[in-house]
Amino acid sequence: MVRLPFVSLLGLQGALALSTFSPRFKREADAVPFVNPTLAGGSLLDRATPTLGEPLNVIISGLSSPGVLSDAGFLTFVNAIGFATECLGIHIGDPQAANLGDGHGYVNQTIELRQDFGNVPVGSCLESLAGGNHLRLFRQNGPTANTGALFLAVSQEENVFEGHTISPDGYDIGRDKFVQGALGASGFHTVAQNITGLLAPGSTGINHGIATDGVVVLLTVTTA
Template sequence: MYVIISAKSSPEILSFTNHGFLNYARAIGFSIECLGLHQGDPQSANLGDGRGDVNETAVIRENFRIPVLGTCIETLIGGNHFRVFPQTGPDANSGALFLAASKEEDLSEHHDIIPDGYNIGRDELVLAAVGLRSHNGVKYNTTVSDVTGLLQAGSQGINHGIAQDGIIKLLTVTIVDS
């Protein structure tokens, strides 16, 4: 997980009820998968919250700022996507959202992660998020800070053996008055 949405974010951002998180994702240029369809096995992660390995809650894809069909384009030509894992277990019920971001190849390459795809996916996601964004009448301000020391740089234990730089981006998302 190379991006974390802080538990200090506005509660609506951390919620999957009332489309709070999804509205934010759309504000930064992402949305649910093409026509709501997902193929492939769910990915799992251990967030250290006492639940062990848990499956992703959602897969969110770049939509190229094209409502409805943008994620279908991403499915065909590749692009950025992230998997969402809420930290809600009994040992660490922070409510923070851990995001596994990556940049992937097109469909003909079976959506393999591009070289340096974890760092690139993270950085593109953060670039899209930081600052003032809005969607559906809701305005968001996102700030970022770097967290080091939680993840060792390199490819050991990293899916697909793709090296990453060990930097985690901590986003704090605040809903601002219209």
């Protein structure tokens, strides 16, 4: 696991207090990294099945550079880490949804990206066959929490012969690999904090019954 300073959720209580933001008139002084989804009925688990979810284990802070938080800018950032859009633009399987406590309720993922093994055009096809890291993106931009923060469900997958399921310990492994790549991404400056208290450790409610350590990593990403 990537070793980073731990920050208790209680230590961020003031900064992450539930606030109301106007999409057009949000002042710089009002900006926060993110709002805790559980304060308004949301969850740090997305909805993979009617009863189980995958952990939203990485958050790109709303205090990151605005360009990084846009769809195109985020894609540029993760391209630098080694992720690309799905193989030939083909997606198999239903999208997952998340409730980020921002007033929108459950919303389907914005995009799903896969490890590209250094080949942006077709590398994600190899991930679909051989396994590797992948992520789902959700944006916190509703009327009661318009932070712009990006919540990611990152996980390591097995190869197609293993049913392309999540690897044992794959949620923590996927998170740590993503964070390690983010800290070394060329053209970006990334600061990481481990946060506890948002996601309960263990396997309760988690898809495939795979336990996690309960750590969510907050990344603040600025363009270099």
